[in-house]
Amino acid sequence: MDFKTGGFMYILGGLVVLFVTAQSLFFMLKAWKHGKKIGMQKSDLVNAVTSSALFTIAPAIAILATVVTLAGTLGLVLPWIRLTVIGNLMYEVTAAQAALDSFNMNFGVDVQDPKIFAAIAWVMTVGSIFPLVLLPFFLKKIQQKIGQAASKASDSRLPDIISAATFIGLISAFVGNALAGKGTYNKATNTLTPGAGIASVSVLIISIVTMIVLQKISNHFKLTRFDPFIMPISMFVGMGSAVLLKHVLPSEIFEFEWRPVAQ
Template structure:
């Protein structure tokens, strides 16, 4: 069977899972609505919750959609569609996909055409999100009762530990950006792009502060990511013309 990450088969597989999760949302919605009526809650208040949640969601949902575009070149549409509408987030999915691609000797810079590579990436992305789906059914009840508290006595160290984990991951990938520098000016392109994207993120931060524009938080990452990607086009062209 000829492999294509945008094949009808892929769309069907992904659509089935997404429909399943959509159905779950509907079932829980109905159950909660009925319960609200049982409790004698004001119907207007319930309706207001639905309306405001829907509004609240629109902006982040578009931000998530931008993530699908970023990953679509390497992975096609269906897989990023699934992973970003169910469970995932852009930070996780992009990192997991990149790590898996390099582990099997490929990269996200071109369309994955080898089904084995594609399957490996799909497996890694899937295995990475297992904990939530296992822990909530197992321990949800206990956690609710407040028996366990992972942060324990030293919650400040808990926070620092978590930041350390993220910084470790980020520094490894930022280091990777410098791996091609030894090849000359062309090898610096990723470094320039990294700085361009970092600059965009800083500008977003400044706008957030200066205008007290909280909305920009949702968009800062997609803006910087897609902005950095867009700027890589003139950067690449400029470097190529310099190198001749």
């Protein structure tokens, strides 16, 4: 039995799941109670749960796929733990590779030495916990500063505009990537992340159009119950369109990128 996927590691994974779930439930309960206290409709709270759950399914499956990417080197359980708490793929691969460098090894090999495995676990953990050390000290101060800046604004529209601009800035980075990003090739994991091209732009446009059309239909027919499903449906339509286009279009067109990456 591989020590990386033995019973002990699964117990650790189970404890992490319990820890994260308990914390999430605690915060949700507190928010729910406060929502009721300030007179929010139960339907609004339920809608937030439904739409968030639906919204999460596809990205969560994508995260699950990244667990598999890491599993070849670290087994299934450590990536599972790391991607359940704090982690993300880019960070985990970088941290694992940094630790492996100390042993003159490259990501992609199956780690069989518990000492190397432990070193990787330490680097992944200590490297990632910094935000949790900062938050208790600085979050309140940051929020107070922002609150003061917002209350100083002479025009009441300004905070709303700044808030919208912040969201749009975030979204723009990802939209920009779909329009003009260059793909990457990770030698260590032998994985190619495609860049911007016909496929990414088509998926982007199809999801935007689907979202706008569904919103129009919902507004026109006053389908308020349908609202929480619009965003996840649009996302799934976008993802589905990628599958359809892959099978319908000739591969040289579907895989065409503005700036192809050399492997």
